[in-house]
């Protein structure tokens with residue numbers, strides 16, 4: 371079996387919900403994606419091709435950019451804002467074809483900019499910022515990774531307080547877990563402890579055994595970190 375990237379991707383045509391034009395997006399064949407490992411904040415590593423790199427679609431004609439699973443969901447009001455604020459500044463440019471981590475970063479940052487212009491919910495910012503942090507992790511850029519983990523965490527706090535669960539596919543307990551784990555990664559140990567404890571003491575959360583196991587493991591990692599800093 372040929373595992374090269376070019377054999378793992380294919381193009382398909384979509385219609386932009388903002389400008390109505392057709393353009394090509396690049397998709398990843400699911401059978402090409404073999405998970406090798408997963409970090410404690412759900413960043414996933416694959417054997418050959420990482421589908422994360424292709425998760426943002428960019429309309430080459432108007433610059434509308436979004437996570438692909440949300441691409442078609444845009445409302446009329448948001449579409450009008452993109453036509454007014456982004457399209458006039460956009461130079462026609464295609465994002466189809468094989469993507470490097472840098473190419474993916476560019477697409478994700480466009481998606482982030484689109485969210486800002488649309489004044490989108492914090493949960494959407496949190497999700498995109500976490501993925502940008504992962505892309506910087508792939509590049510080994512610790513400073514930028516940390517900066518985007520901070521943006522992501524700030525938006526998960528806001529989403530937790532002000533939005534109704536589930537946040538798209540994210541349930542309340544996974545959100546609490548992420549808040550705890552991102553705090554741990556950012557060396558905010560007391561705050562991480564508070565949120566891990568909140569999760570572990572919740573009778574409702576116990577229904578998700580896998581999440582609870584991961585939370586207990588990370589709490590152990592946190593206690594070791596805290597011990598070293600005493």
Ligand SMILES: [Zn+2]
Nearest residue numbers: 386389429432
């Ligand atoms: Zn468009």
